Amino acid sequence: MIEVRDVSKSFGTMAALDRVSFSLNKGEILGFLGPNGAGKSTTMKIVTTFLAADSGSVTVDGIDVLEQPLAVRSRVGYLPENVPLYLDMNVQEYLEFVGRARGLGGARLRQRLDWCVEACGLVTEYHKPIGELSKGYKQRTGLAQALIHDPEILILDEPTSGLDPLQILGIRELIKSLAGAKTIIFSTHILQEVSPVTDRVVIINEGRIIADGRVGDLQREAMGSNRVFLGARQDAAAVSPLLEGLAGVERVEHLAADGGCRFEVRAPFGTELLGDLHRLAREQGWELNELHEAPYSLEDTFIALTKRSVRPGAQQEVV
Amino acid sequence: MNGTLTIFxxxxxAYFNSPIAYIFIIAFxxxxxxxxMTSFFLQAAADLRxxxxxxxxxxxxxxxAVSMRLWAEDKRxxxxxxxxxxxxxxxxxxLGKYLAALAFYLVALAGTLPLPIMVAALGNPDVGAMWSGYLGAALLGALYLAVGTFTSGLMRDQISAVILGIMACFVVFIVGVAGVAATIDGWLPGVGSFLQQYVxxxxxYDMMLRxxxxxxxxTYFMGMTAIFLILNTLWLEGRKY
Incomplete structure (x- = not known):
């Protein structure tokens, strides 16, 4: 549905994107992750035909964005990072304006207005001037604007920025409810936002794609090993060598700061680390107060991937 | 065309959604x-010259000041x-934006219609000259608006847009003044009179006034207007790169 191939873009002498490539199938949701200034917005502006790439190609639904920008625009609903609202209009006037500008009219426009206002929770604000709305409602109006023509493709630049947790939940639910029917790219710099909505992510940093795949796979790839926390009421000095002697164990770290006998044990993915540790503890008769696998957070993954991308050739070091 | 109409x-x-429109029209x-009026009673001639x-x-x-918001406001x-x-x-x-600004200007210009009515009541004016004067005023506004719309696009905020617009309109105006053209001719022979005639x-405008x-x-008014509108479109297309 969306094909981005070797796209580069620079502003003056500053390279914003460097040979960015990724693709997205129909019905997929893609979380587009990266720190502020990584090139997320620039990529989205290129896909939505607002900007043109210096080199490379972008097709949306098989249509080249430079050859037929109008055809692309009519298929895409776009929420820019800076929510584009006319503050002098009320919600109804604004959505009608965008609907008409997108070629809707008559009963179809009515029907889409009703749907968008309902789906985005704008019923109570329908006749209020946009300038008087709270940030959350402004964001929802922006989202309703992107949905008004029932587009096949949605491109949402930071759709949850500046919202409170409850509102974030609402937007998340809305995106999830559109899953399957629509192809969606949404960007964020907050990692926790991604997992509840999708497991497909593309991570971009300093204009380069540093990871593309499922969240779980990326974690494996980035961290290289599984980790288990073990705590016991024993003498740490006696436990440590036994842990290190375990088959497959790569690293044992004594978490002395936590007090007493607590360890982080790492082994490559695929080894039965948790089971092995459990067996060892039973054989030794340790009195355990903690034994569990600790999946890496997206932050850990992100930091590992970012570091790796900053120092190319340092991959082995990280693994 | 539908798109142009929606934007228009x-x-x-938007002009009338804010008090600015009314302040503008009243000030105008x-x-x-x-x-x-000050010169009208001194001259004691029944015309709108x-x-x-x-x-x-x-x-x-x-x-x-009318066109400054057209692009600058959207950028903000x-x-x-x-x-x-x-x-x-x-x-x-x-085009939708430009025509909206032009319609706004024509509304303001229509507000001056009591003047010819008053002149007609007080004397026996040359009606043809008044019509061609109004046509000239409309074309003059259309040209300045095309300039102002273009300069609004080049600027990020309205204040810079209005200042640049005033300067650009002033240039289009001043190179047509005979004295200025003669001065430019003095420095660069031929250039001054060329600018006077074509820019x-x-x-x-004086011909229409008469x-x-x-x-x-x-052709001059429409051509100049078209040139600035085309420049504006080229800027919009080229901005992407």
Whole structure:
């Protein structure tokens, strides 16, 4: 549905994107992750035909964005990072304006207005001037604007920025409810936002794609090993060598700061680390107060991937 | 065309959604009417020469103030990105905005219609000259607006847009003044008179003020307007790269 191939873009002498490539199938949701200034917005502006790439190609639904920008625009609903609202209009006037500008009219426009206002929770604000709305409602109006023509493709630049947790939940639910029917790219710099909505992510940093795949796979790839926390009421000095002697164990770290006998044990993915540790503890008769696998957070993954991308050739070091 | 109409309606309504429109129109009528009335009774001639004669200079300030918001405001609000990702050609969006500003100016100009009525009641004016004067005033506004719309696009905020617009309109006006053309001719022989004839508006406007509607003058106004609108479209298309 969306094909981005070797796209580069620079502003003056500053390279914003460097040979960015990724693709997205129909019905997929893609979380587009990266720190502020990584090139997320620039990529989205290129896909939505607002900007043109210096080199490379972008097709949306098989249509080249430079050859037929109008055809692309009519298929895409776009929420820019800076929510584009006319503050002098009320919600109804604004959505009608965008609907008409997108070629809707008559009963179809009515029907889409009703749907968008309902789906985005704008019923109570329908006749209020946009300038008087709270940030959350402004964001929802922006989202309703992107949905008004029932587009096949949605491109949402930071759709949850500046919202409170409850509102974030609402937007998340809305995106999830559109899953399957629509192809969606949404960007964020907050990692926790991604997992509840999708497991497909593309991570971009300093204009380069540093990871593309499922969240779980990326974690494996980035961290290289599984980790288990073990705590016991024993003498740490006696436990440590036994842990290190375990088959497959790569690293044992004594978490002395936590007090007493607590360890982080790492082994490559695929080894039965948790089971092995459990067996060892039973054989030794340790009195355990903690034994569990600790999946890496997206932050850990992100930091590992970012570091790796900053120092190319340092991959082995990280693994 | 539908797109142009949608943009036109929104932009035209935007002028009247804020008190600025009414302040503009009142200021336009009071200043213009006031300037005219002072000379009208001194001259004791039943025509609108003085009114139309003031316009080229007066509009240098008034028109950029009307057009300053057209692009600069959208850039500030972020709606520029919305407009440029709608399935409407950039040129059509531009045309919708331009025509909305032009309609607003024509509303203000229509507010001066009591003047010819008053003149007709007091004396026996040359009606043809008044009609061609109004046509000239409309074309003059259309040209300045095209300049102002273009300069609004080049700037990020309205203050810079209005200042640049005033300067650009002033240049179009001043190179048409005979004395200025002669001075430029003194430095660069031929350039001054070329600018006076093809870029400067005074000569063309003065003909209409006198009641002469010629193809050459119409071509000048429409051509210059088209040039600035095309420049605006080119800027919109080129901005992407």
């Amino acid at each position: 309606r929104r932009e035209f309504a 009528l009071v200043l213009n009417g006031g300037l005219f 003085a009114f139309f004669g003031n316009l080229p200079f007066f509009l240098i300030f008034f028109i950029p 609000l972020g709606t520029f990105e919305l407009l440029m990702t709608l399935p409407i050609r950039a040129g059509d969006v531009m 400067g508006l005074s000569g063309h 009641g002469v509607i010629s193809l050459a003058d119409m």
